Each structure stands twice: as C-alpha cells, then as structure tokens.
Amino acid sequence: MTARDPYLLTPGPATTAAATKTAMLRDWGSWDGDFKAITARVRDRLLAVAEADDDYTCVPIQGSGTFAVEAALGTLVPAGGKALVLANGAYGKRAAETMARIGRDFELYATAEDTPPDPAEVDRILAADPAIGHVLLIHCETTSGILNPLEAIARVVSARGRALILDAMSTFGALPIATAALGIAAVISSANKCLEGVPGMGFVIARKADLKAAAGNAHSLSLDLADQWSYMEKSGQWRFTPPTHVVAALDVALDLHAAEGGTAARGARYAANHRAVVDGLRALGIEPHIPDALQSPIIVTFRCPEDPAFAFQPFYDRLKAEGFIIYPGKMTAAETFRIGCIGTLTPAVMDEVVAAVGRVLAALGVARRNAA
C-alpha cells in the first residue's frame, strides 16, 4: 500500500481537497443562525453555478443523488401526469424504475448505451402524445460516460411547451448548464461529484412557480420538495435533521470551485485529465468503448484486454495497492472498466495512473490488449 490515501478514480464520491475534509471538523446546531447562513449561502451559490435567474430556487435534500431524483420526479410530475424518460444507461433506467415505483405514468425512449437520444424522435413522441408533460434527460450517462445532447433536447422540449427535468448528477459544476436560458424546469445534482464535496446531500434547482403549483403532489413525506422548500423559506432550516457536516464541506468545496475559476476551469481540468488517461491507456493498447466525439470528460469506459490473463478483480486489487481505486464497468454490452476523471485529480495524477496500469498488466502477464 502507498503511504497516501488512494486516489478515487470513480464517478463519486470523488477525491476531495484537504480544506473540504477539514470543514467537517466542527459540529453545527441545525437550527442555529450560523448553520442557517451556510445553508442559505450554499443554495445561492448553487443557483449561480446553474446559471439560474430569480424565477428559480435551489432546494437541497438529504440523501444520495437517487433521493434527489426521486424527490424531483415525485414532486414535479403530478399523480395524473406523464413523463417521457430518455434512457441510454443505468441511470435512465433507474429513473424509469422510480416512476414505476411511485406510480407515475411514463413512456420510455431507450437507446443503446453508446447511442444518444435523437432530438427528432423526442419531438415526434411529444407531438404524438399531448399527455406527456415532462421529459427526463440524463446529461452525462455515467454508466458509460456518454454525453447526451442537452441543448438540442431542451430546444425540442421547450418548443413543444413541455418541462425538461435534467439529471445533471455527474456534470453539475464541470459542464455548463444554462438553466434559465434553456428554460430547463429542474436540474438535479449532488454534492459529491464535480462540485468535489462529500456524499450525503442532493439538490434540485426548480422554478418557484412550479414548486408552488406542486404542493401536495409528492408520493412521500421525506422526499417532498415543495414542503422542503416552503419550510426552508419560512424558517431557514431544513425539514428533518440536515447533514450538517456535508453542507459545511460543500460550502468550502464551492469556495474552491470559485477559486479554480468556476465551471469552465473545472471542466477544463477534467478534460485535461480525460485526455491524459485516454491517450496513455491507448498507448498501452486499451481502447475506450465510447467514440471520442460522444464521450464526456467525466468518466471513461475502457474495454477490458481480450487476454485470458486479464481479470477485473486482480487488476483492481493491484491498482489499489499502487494507490488508485478504479471503478468496475456497468455496461451490459461489453466487458469494461471505468476510470473517473473528476475530484481533485490532475493530469499528472492521470499519468501516474497510466504508468501503474502498465506495471499491473505486465505483472498479470496480460500481453494481448484490445483491438483499436
């Protein structure tokens, strides 16, 4: 094992800065003015990152990203409503499963894991079914790392007068999301991915008018975003125990995000990380699964070497011993592993990862890599 903590080459929780971890070394009273001020500041700064205007508010919610997705769907899509779910991976499928579980009607438009949804097809589906009020799009489908066409889909959804709910879990803070300009109804994300906070809370950026109209819609008490919002507006407090340390850490993580130069600079660092790992592993004969043109800079899916000496678990264990925690593949169509480019990683760290992969493949006796 290395002396340092391992780097997390994962799609979150990601490697965080020392200052972010240190922010958690204090206890906060959830009702206390100092903590309320942190909550208010974090909400305002998340709205700014989302490029939202005064029509919007930010509602934080306890739990992981999935809790925030369920809260958004259950609150914004009324019981008699219907949504179109665009799925090209596990998180799109999970959104559809959520709709089924909470008893909301939906249509599924599924494409292959390496194929983005076609805006023209979305337009056709919306034209054919006036009952569809909402469309759920996953910005980066973290299953594969594919980047879906946000702007084109947002334009189609707006032109048809429907509401777009964007799962920006793995892009928020690293790729620009022009919430107000694109007329996006709701943007969902969490603290522990590109914002480089720690896990324990998600948030939804939504129009105040929509939240007001959504009072009473939610299928769940604890995941009722409209209630969480109105209580927070009245009292400055969270309904139910807040993840105080997580909120304090996100406040510092947002300082670091701003100091780095905001979303553009963070996205540029991740893109440089992405280039370093893709170029480096390609030189070792390991090819990404998704074509470069469709790939996000967030996480890369690589095809496993086609050599019988290769097996994921020993590969993982040896890389961990070198100080790098990678991620298993989640594709259904191919044997893959994933390398995340987010967190406090830099291109120099990615070069170290590539060197470690080279050593591990040699130690495992893997000679045959994959075909380009």
Ligand SMILES: Cc1ncc(COP(=O)(O)O)c(C=O)c1O
């Ligand atoms: C696009 C997307 N949506 C939803 C989720 C679910 O978030 P969580 O695992 O925090 O519940 C993830 C997690 O990786 C994700 O990448």
